[in-house]
Amino acid sequence: MWFSEYQTKDLKISVKVKDVLFTGRSKYQEIQILDTVTFGRALVLDNTFQTTEKDEFIYHELITHPAMFTHPDPKKILVIGGGDGGTIREVLKHDTVERVDFVELDEMVVEVCKKYLPTLSCQIDNEKVTTIFTDGIEYVAQCKEKYDVIIVDCPDPVGPAKGLFEKDFYKNVYKCLEEDGVMVQQTESPIFNRDLILNIKRYLEDAGFNIVKLMVYAIPTYPSGFWSFTLASKKYDPLEVSPEKIRERLKNIETKYYDEDVHRGVFLAVPKFLKENIPVF
Ligand code: SAM
Numbered sequence: 001m002w003f004s005e006y007q008t009k010d011l012k013i014s015v016k017v018k019d020v021l022f023t024g025r026s027k028y029q030e031i032q033i034l035d036t037v038t039f040g041r042a043l044v045l046d047n048t049f050q051t052t053e054k055d056e057f058i059y060h061e062l063i064t065h066p067a068m069f070t071h072p073d074p075k076k077i078l079v080i081g082g083g084d085g086g087t088i089r090e091v092l093k094h095d096t097v098e099r100v101d102f103v104e105l106d107e108m109v110v111e112v113c114k115k116y117l118p119t120l121s122c123q124i125d126n127e128k129v130t131t132i133f134t135d136g137i138e139y140v141a142q143c144k145e146k147y148d149v150i151i152v153d154c155p156d157p158v159g160p161a162k163g164l165f166e167k168d169f170y171k172n173v174y175k176c177l178e179e180d181g182v183m184v185q186q187t188e189s190p191i192f193n194r195d196l197i198l199n200i201k202r203y204l205e206d207a208g209f210n211i212v213k214l215m216v217y218a219i220p221t222y223p224s225g226f227w228s229f230t231l232a233s234k235k236y237d238p239l240e241v242s243p244e245k246i247r248e249r250l251k252n253i254e255t256k257y258y259d260e261d262v263h264r265g266v267f268l269a270v271p272k273f274l275k276e277n278i279p280v281f
Contacts, residue, residue, distance in 0.1 A: 007223035026108035060086035080136035082153030083109035085121030140172035152185035191224040
């Protein structure tokens, strides 16, 4: 059988499926685990690919390491969303980390991923991780903690995730970061969501972040195959971290995608149409 995701109303991606391993409905969304021929096991929420075994390393290494290496000594980390656990796994590769607060809306996503996606979810039960099942928007609005790094591993800006892309959320993220804190967020397709990406940059600057930088990269299973993260920092510029320093810290960390060259390249390769007012189509 085939599974199709409508990436826009006029465009779909279809994958051949060997088996449907799980299908169920939580309070928040429809959850599926598909065993696909090309991408291995895939987590699908409301008919939208969230992650697949084959290409997840690209996303999870890049949402985690550029921000973690921008901070010289990341100890206390907040992860919002990311119910599959891939980001938690990458965060815990840093031996500076003392505590990870993992704020995910949907308990069922975490339970299902623990069972069917063990290579991603393998560190969720690590003793450094505190899992809190609540809305990340509410959490940062009420939070009195201060973090070194906040990672927003969110789905598309619809339903309960919509507020994760709004002005007030960024103001609260700023408030929950230490004076030298760094945040990073999944910010959609540069091809299909250029205006959203430019708005997010403005919202983050208005929230008070001194440095806001886009990262772009290719990934096969997300709309347009070209995807982005936005990093915002109060003090440290990711491009001022020396390659020697990254190489040194990487000695204890295993990666398949990220290294000192990718760290620079992912920020430097931002195309002109995202920096100047040039229409894409
Ligand atoms: N890599 C993915 C992508 O780009 O689509 C994101 C994956 S991760 C599974 C997204 C998680 O965010 C989901 O498990 C979902 O339940 C969670 N989520 C959605 N809205 C949320 C919110 N307001 N607060 C916390 N978690 C949220």
